[in-house]
Amino acid sequence: MWEHILAGFLETMQPFNLFLAIAGLVGGIVIGALPGLTATMGVALMVPVTFAMDATSGLIMLGAIYSGAIYGGSNSAILINTPGTPSSVATTFDGWPMCKKGKADEALIGSLTASCIGGFIGTLFLLFVAAPMAKLALKFGAPEFFWLCIFGLSTIAAMSVNNVAKGLVSGALGLLVSTIGLDLALGVPRFTFGYYPLVGGIEVIPAMIGLFSFSQVIYLVASKQKFIADYNPSPGALSRVLRKFWTSCKVNLLRSSLIGTVVGILPGAGGEIASIISYNETKRWDKDPSRFGTGVIEGVAASESANNAVIGGALAPMLTLGIPGSAVAAVIMGGLLAHGIQPGFKIFESSGNLAYTFIVSLLVVNVLMFFIGLFLIKGTARVLNVPAAYIGVGIVALSVIGSYAIRNSMLDVAIMVIFGLIGHFGGRIGLDTGTMALGIILGPIIEENLSKSMSIAGAEGSVFSVFFTHPISLVLIIFTVFSVSAPALIAKWRLKSNAQGGGQNG
Amino acid sequence: MDKRMSDRLAGLFAIVPAIVFYWQGRQLAAESVLFPMVLEAFLLIMGLYLLGRSFTGAGGKTDDEHLTYSRAWVMIGATAVYLIGMDLIGFYVSTSIFLIAVSWFFNDHGYTLRSFGMSALFGVVMTVAIYATFSLFLQVPTPEGLLF
Amino acid sequence: MKCSKKWLVYLIAVLTLAMLIVVAGCGGKKDSDKAMKYPTKPINMVMAFTAGGSSDVQARIMQKYWDKLVPQPWVFQYKTGAGGAIGFSEIAKAKPDGYTIGGVNVPHIVLQPIGQNAQFSIDDYIYICQVVNDPQALVVNKNSRFKSAKEVIEFAKANPGKLKVGIVGTYSGSHMALLEWEDQAGIKTAQIVYKGAADQNAALLGGELDVMMGNVNDVMRSLDMMTVLAVTSKERIKFLPETPTFKELGMNVFSDIRRGFVVQKGTDPQIVKFLRDTFKKIAEDPEYIKDMEKAGQPTEYLSGEDFEKYVKENNANAQTLLKKVGLAK
Structure with missing residues (x-):
């Protein structure tokens, strides 16, 4: 194995392969940063190009695009409060407040460093324990998935401590909207309001672009701000971030990377769920959860390390079982097959060189990404120096093209605008765009697995045993109950101890 | 905005969609509407709770900033015109017009020739950048219209 | 001042008229030449499934060989959603000028109009060829x-x-x-x-x-x-020689997934002939067949006429079956 790893490293270091890795990273970061262009799209666009190369070089480039795009999404999340890919939704929770406080450079460097660390750790898992990890994917059935998503949803309760009722309404509205379209169990059109094109459902990305960026533009022009946020680049940002990560974020980064890897393994759950769960867990285990959402780097670190760790996880079942753990992994598998390589447990023997080179190249890519990212951040942060009038209209134009790019449909552009209005005016009455986006993202997955679980329960004759007796489900249920009740309990406990301590802050 | 008013509107925002979706799905089979029904019921309860709270709860100001809505409506209206224009005259032409006109309207330096020049420069550079990235490099289709 | 303004109006009117005549002239010329010179611009290739999916990979392989035969490229458009129904109806609704080709899947295009009130029917298409049978x-x-x-x-x-x-x-x-x-x-x-x-x-x-x-x-x-x-194949599959077919087990289960290409009803017959001939040439290219095999695509070419016949047959069978199980009225 070690000789394979060494050979893979040398192969990656070939000038042509290094060039492909760098080009892939830059392209990926740009694609990821543009709202509406996803990692899946970026990788899919480049698969035909790899047909002309040998399989190893092609894979190195695809892996670099994948890593770059998932990281790139955080740039727009931080700078213009618009997640570039759905994986970065949770990055907006703290990244954007940091930017508003004038700490954009720290947020950007933090997200870059966390992405590289997360990606590296995820890949290490892929390198050493791919096969056992893949077996874990098989343990996750429909009921486990259902509970995993409910656990993800419990974030809502934690996110909106001061306003639980409206937070829940926002989440439920998002979930309800996500049920528009064909239902999965019977395949009949639902909630199309007599307008046939809605049968395709509300696509997550246009809705998300609307909720985050178009609503933001309305706010920006209405508030008469001159710039989106103050930007005071301070020379020591890099070393400050690194020191902070080393002293107080080690556990956070490890935990988030682990969550990202595990969620990545599961087919059907990707970066968006991993980053939400990691964000929530980091907040829960923090000494002072209330500071989350006000612009703390720990929040950015949790979300971004998790979504890049997903990559290693998603590739494990793809390589060893032929079951891709994410949409991007599925596209990469298409590329593998086109080169005549069959995935499976044998891949490490039959195509050992290729498999190890691919994995080792991902490690190299994550190191390269750090330096390329640092270089690019200098440019991207300049966005904040552009007057708000230009930025506002620029975001509208990008939102339009980004919404259109997903399905090439003007309907999606209209959906983007409508959700922008809902997001803005809903925000005025205390509804939360972040939780609504959570609902729209998680809704289809929850319903799919609920419906599958019900079908299974129908066959086995017991709803209870399907939902409440599987061990992984039980663990997730306990987590969920804890997650929902913890903020209230902690608040109550604080109140009590405050009262006993004579009103002093404990 | 008054807190009660905000609660009342949020309550309606929960109840109205719940009823509309229930009405839309009333003829579908149980398997198709199981999950939406749960959500509708939940929204109805939460909506009623918020409405109730708006009548019994404490009033007071919500802490929101002052926004100039005339400017917001200009932006929303301009976007609507932009979308219609895109269908009629094409994505790139309408994008450059939208970028130039609206960024000039919102600029901070008054309606001078100089500020118009800035907006024009911005509009053209941005359109070219979008064209280069999306059409040339990524070959992602852009909305089609009569012209370019 | 007034006078010059008047002149300006006249000038604009004359110019507009002249432009209209030129445009009309061009239009007329194009119409008469269309059949001879096709294609004169890039062709939209509508995919009803996501980029990177099996349908997309197949079409991309085909594109490689199309580019060798025809100077105008394909522009891929992904109109995804509702199990393909969004894209299929998009293809059916496009202008029948030969510049929108689409990939369709059987039985999807047969079943969706029966079971899901999809906005197209199998009669909206002219079939170019079938390329895959899985x-x-x-x-x-x-x-x-x-x-x-x-x-x-x-x-x-x-x-x-x-x-x-x-x-x-x-x-x-x-x-x-x-x-x-x-x-x-x-x-x-x-x-x-x-x-x-x-x-x-x-x-x-x-x-x-x-x-x-x-x-x-x-x-x-x-x-x-x-x-x-x-x-469900009619004969045993090459790489699964041990596995019996349903037919051998005494059951008439033949459902499979077939992919092919179509244009809209009403497309110029000369364009249809051009497309059918070109796709046939590609499908018979041994290099293409090799590429398809490498990508794990189960190739099976059927001409446009045969593909249409198959779709009609499949439709009749599906109608009967879905009625029997209560999924269609």
């Missing part, structure tokens, strides 16, 4: 207690509604194959619908499902861990 397979986990299709059927007969069968999507090839199998074997199963082949395969390997009905192409990737009990 049969369905009845598959169990390698460690399953079932060793043959017969054992599965016996279990299902003894326990109606208890056999958990996974399919991918409703009104899809695997759904159809399951309905046919239930009908032919006289059994009733619990159908569990998955979104994609990946989670369906994972569920079978993880033991959530008893059996599954899936594309042979998707099953091939996990063959070390699965046993194929029967396939």
Whole structure:
């Protein structure tokens, strides 16, 4: 194995392969940063190009695009409060407040460093324990998935401590909207309001672009701000971030990377769920959860390390079982097959060189990404120096093209605008765009697995045993109950101890 | 905005969609509407709770900033015109017009020739950048219209 | 001042008129020459499934060979959603000028109008050719207690509604194959619908499902861990020589997934002929066939006429079957 790893490293270091890795990273970061262009799209666009190369070089480039795009999404999340890919939704929770406080450079460097660390750790898992990890994917059935998503949803309760009722309404509205379209169990059109094109459902990305960026533009022009946020680049940002990560974020980064890897393994759950769960867990285990959402780097670190760790996880079942753990992994598998390589447990023997080179190249890519990212951040942060009038209209134009790019449909552009209005005016009455986006993202997955679980329960004759007796489900249920009740309990406990301590802050 | 008013509107925002979706799905089979029904019921309860709270709860100001809505409506209206224009005259032409006109309207330096020049420069550079990235490099289709 | 303004108006009027005449002239010329000179601009290739999916990969391979024969390229447009129905209706609605070709899947284009009020019908298209035929397979986990299709059927007969069968999507090839199998074997199963082949395969390997009905192409990737009990093809499959067909087991289960290309009804017959000839040339290119094999695409070429005949036949069968099981009126 070690000789394979060494050979893979040398192969990656070939000038042509290094060039492909760098080009892939830059392209990926740009694609990821543009709202509406996803990692899946970026990788899919480049698969035909790899047909002309040998399989190893092609894979190195695809892996670099994948890593770059998932990281790139955080740039727009931080700078213009618009997640570039759905994986970065949770990055907006703290990244954007940091930017508003004038700490954009720290947020950007933090997200870059966390992405590289997360990606590296995820890949290490892929390198050493791919096969056992893949077996874990098989343990996750429909009921486990259902509970995993409910656990993800419990974030809502934690996110909106001061306003639980409206937070829940926002989440439920998002979930309800996500049920528009064909239902999965019977395949009949639902909630199309007599307008046939809605049968395709509300696509997550246009809705998300609307909720985050178009609503933001309305706010920006209405508030008469001159710039989106103050930007005071301070020379020591890099070393400050690194020191902070080393002293107080080690556990956070490890935990988030682990969550990202595990969620990545599961087919059907990707970066968006991993980053939400990691964000929530980091907040829960923090000494002072209330500071989350006000612009703390720990929040950015949790979300971004998790979504890049997903990559290693998603590739494990793809390589060893032929079951891709994410949409991007599925596209990469298409590329593998086109080169005549069959995935499976044998891949490490039959195509050992290729498999190890691919994995080792991902490690190299994550190191390269750090330096390329640092270089690019200098440019991207300049966005904040552009007057708000230009930025506002620029975001509208990008939102339009980004919404259109997903399905090439003007309907999606209209959906983007409508959700922008809902997001803005809903925000005025205390509804939360972040939780609504959570609902729209998680809704289809929850319903799919609920419906599958019900079908299974129908066959086995017991709803209870399907939902409440599987061990992984039980663990997730306990987590969920804890997650929902913890903020209230902690608040109550604080109140009590405050009262006993004579009103002093404990 | 008054807190009660905000609660009342949020309550309606929960109840109205719940009823509309229930009405839309009333003829579908149980398997198709199981999950939406749960959500509708939940929204109805939460909506009623918020409405109730708006009548019994404490009033007071919500802490929101002052926004100039005339400017917001200009932006929303301009976007609507932009979308219609895109269908009629094409994505790139309408994008450059939208970028130039609206960024000039919102600029901070008054309606001078100089500020118009800035907006024009911005509009053209941005359109070219979008064209280069999306059409040339990524070959992602852009909305089609009569012209370019 | 006034005078000059008047002149300006006249000038603009004259110029506009002149432009209109030129445009009209061009238009007229184009019309008469269209059949001779096609294509004169890039052709839209509408894909009803996402970039990077099997349909897309197939079309991209084809594009490579199209580019060698025809100077105008394809521009890929992804109109995805609702199991392909969005894209299929987009193709049907496009202007029949030969500049919008689309990829369609059977049985999807047959079943969606019957079961889901889709906004197109199989008569909206002119069929260019069929390029892929992927049969369905009845598959169990390698460690399953079932060793043959017969054992599965016996279990299902003894326990109606208890056999958990996974399919991918409703009104899809695997759904159809399951309905046919239930009908032919006289059994009733619990159908569990998955979104994609990946989670369906994972569920079978993880033991959530008893059996599954899936594309042979998707099953091939996990063959070390699965046993194929029967396939829906007319003859045994080359790389599964041990596996019987449903036909051999005495059941008429033939559902498969076929992919082909279409244009709209009303397209100029000369354009249709050009497209059919070009696609035939590509489909018969040995290099193309080799590329398809490498990508794991089960190639089967049918001419436009034969493909249309197949679609009509499939439609008649589906109507009867769906009526029988109560999914169509």
